[in-house]
Amino acid sequence: MKDGKPCKQVENDVIPKQEGKAEGAESLKGEDMSLQVFENAMKNCKGKTFEIGKMIESFHACVTNDQEVLLEHYLEAWRELIKFMDSMGTVFTFISHETITKINILQNYLNGEDGRSYRTIRSMIEYEMENGVVNFKELPANKVPSGCRTLLRIHRALKWLEVFLYNVGTNPRQEETSEMCAEAYHKTLAHHHSWFIRQVAEVAFLALPPLQEMYKVVCVKDHVEAKVVLLTTVDAIVKVYNLTQELYTENKMLDLP
Numbered sequence: 094m095k096d097g098k099p100c101k102q103v104e105n106d107v108i109p110k111q112e113g114k115a116e117g118a119e120s121l122k123g124e125d126m127s128l129q130v131f132e133n134a135m136k137n138c139k140g141k142t143f144e145i146g147k148m149i150e151s152f153h154a155c156v157t158n159d160q161e162v163l164l165e166h167y168l169e170a171w172r173e174l175i176k177f178m179d180s181m182g183t184v185f186t187f188i189s190h191e192t193i194t195k196i197n198i199l200q201n202y203l204n205g206e207d208g209r210s211y212r213t214i215r216s217m218i219e220y221e222m223e224n225g226v227v228n229f230k231e232l233p234a235n236k237v238p239s240g241c242r243t244l245l246r247i248h249r250a251l252k253w254l255e256v257f258l259y260n261v262g263t264n265p266r267q268e269e270t271s272e273m274c275a276e277a278y279h280k281t282l283a284h285h286h287s288w289f290i291r292q293v294a295e296v297a298f299l300a301l302p303p304l305q306e307m308y309k310v311v312c313v314k315d316h317v318e319a320k321v322v323l324l325t326t327v328d329a330i331v332k333v334y335n336l337t338q339e340l341y342t343e344n345k346m347l348d349l350p
């Protein structure tokens with residue numbers, strides 16, 4: 094969403110660029126229509142447990158004019174996602190619990206006495222580097238992980254989400270959601286998970302609701318509307334993901350153990 098308008102294309106390294114542009118652009122039938130579809134979906138989603146509009150807003154609010162990423166809004170967006178997972182039944186409890194644990198660690202840093210240093214991802218990195226608390230080496234079991242290490246875990250998960258939503262939004266073959274979810278997982282997050290965690294994830298994917306249910310969750314009625322809403326969501330995520338990725342790359346923090 095740019096200046097309150099939904100987006101038709103995204104920039105990404107995993108998502109095929111040409112496919113994203115052509116598909117999103119061709120089938121929206123003009124900006125007015127996509128704006129209307131988007132606004133209807135946002136209106137229909139109001140008051141639901143998971144409001145995709147709130148999540149998009151939070152991802153937008155994350156990015157300041159000078160391209161810094163605000164941790165407070167980043168965590169807010171994740172809390173909205175947790176609502177979605179919690180509404181999906183006990184199979185997802187483990188994943189939801191893992192996400193809450195990570196979010197709480199970061200929130201505690203933000204609320205703590207050094208909270209001002211955790212205002213943006215850049216300031217968090219600077220602060221933890223200066224104070225030697227980044228966890229470049231394996232973490233002792235009894236220590237709370239650093240903000241940098243913790244955020245890296247959910248940052249990697251954000252790439253999964255981006256690819257998954259893109260697959261759902263642009264999938265012309267109407268495959269199973271579990272298949273699309275697994276495909277996104279194998280391309281992204283799975284590289285960072287142990288064999289055991291990968292098995293747990295595979296089981297959870299099988300419990301994902303079918304495509305039509307997913308459409309209801311994001312308050313759209315068909316594939317054309319889903320494309321508008323989901324590509325707008327992907328666009329918001331990509332911006333935050335890329336800024337974070339740059340910071341982690343610059344500071345050689347992409348492999349924190």
Ligand SMILES: CCCCCCCC/C=C\CCCCCCCC(=O)N[C@@H](COP(=O)(O)O)[C@H](O)/C=C/CCCCCCCCCCCCC
Nearest residue numbers: 174177178188191192246247250253254290294307310311
């Ligand atoms: C139509 C809108 C739909 C939106 C649906 C998406 C909602 C869910 C969004 C994200 C969920 C993923 C969050 C996973 C966080 C994983 C963090 C992580 O990787 N932790 C591992 C490493 O941590 P440390 O041990 O190093 O501290 C940890 O080992 C993993 C724990 C288990 C997590 C397994 C995650 C696998 C799942 C990815 C797909 C989730 C599918 C959920 C779909 C609702």
